[in-house]
Amino acid sequence: MQIKTIKVGYLRTNCYILSDEQTHDAVVIDPGDEADLILPELAGLKVHYIIITHGHYDHVGAIADVKRLTKAKTVWHEDNFLGQADWVLHDGDEIKFGRVTLKVLHTPGHSPGGICLYTKGHLFSGDTLFYTTYGRVDLQGSSPRQMSESLQRLAALPDETIVYPGHEEFTSIGQEKEFGTIG
Numbered sequence: 746m747q748i749k750t751i752k753v754g755y756l757r758t759n760c761y762i763l764s765d766e767q768t769h770d771a772v773v774i775d776p777g778d779e780a781d782l783i784l785p786e787l788a789g790l791k792v793h794y795i796i797i798t799h800g801h802y803d804h805v806g807a808i809a810d811v812k813r814l815t816k817a818k819t820v821w822h823e824d825n826f827l828g829q830a831d832w833v834l835h836d837g838d839e840i841k842f843g844r845v846t847l848k849v850l851h852t853p854g855h856s857p858g859g860i861c862l863y864t865k866g867h868l869f870s871g872d873t874l875f876y877t878t879y880g881r882v883d884l885q886g887s888s889p890r891q892m893s894e895s896l897q898r899l900a901a902l903p904d905e906t907i908v909y910p911g912h913e914e915f916t917s918i919g920q921e922k923e924f925g926t927i928g
């Protein structure tokens with residue numbers, strides 16, 4: 746799986762483009778803003794899904810532009826407040842493109858319907874888990890209790906799993922256990 750990171754918008758949201766390098770099947774995670782930066786990176790790819798980790802504005806701003814160009818299906822969790830997606834996700838669902846399968850982990854706490862996406866070795870964590878910290882739990886729809894349950898769930902993933910958060914730098918499950926962010 747090839748992973749491209751594009752930092753978009755005023756909050757420098759990490760938009761991820763994941764693709765199977767052989768089949769060129771792809772997905773876009775959190776096209777937050779600046780479609781003009783994202784769209785050129787999609788050339789030659791068959792984008793099947795636009796996956797949204799949670800509904801905050803800095804993760805969703807370029808959905809319409811990416812959809813217009815790619816005709817990809819929008820995908821998010823049923824508790825997300827964005828309204829109806831083309832495909833409404835539930836915990837444990839699997840999103841497949843090329844030879845890649847992403848497993849949906851419902852991880853509320855920062856935002857209702859927040860999800861992380863896991864495939865062996867990689868976790869796309871939205872605003873749930875960051876380098877040395879976790880997402881804010883003082884916003885509308887946040888829940889500190891749910892966040893602590895979600896982080897415990899992530900702590901059960903293999904230590905070597907690389908974490909690709911919604912903002913800032915990459916980390917790993919093992920490193921965040923050492924830092925005491927999770928587990």
Ligand SMILES: [Zn+2]
Pocket residue numbers: 799801855856872
């Ligand atoms: Zn957020």
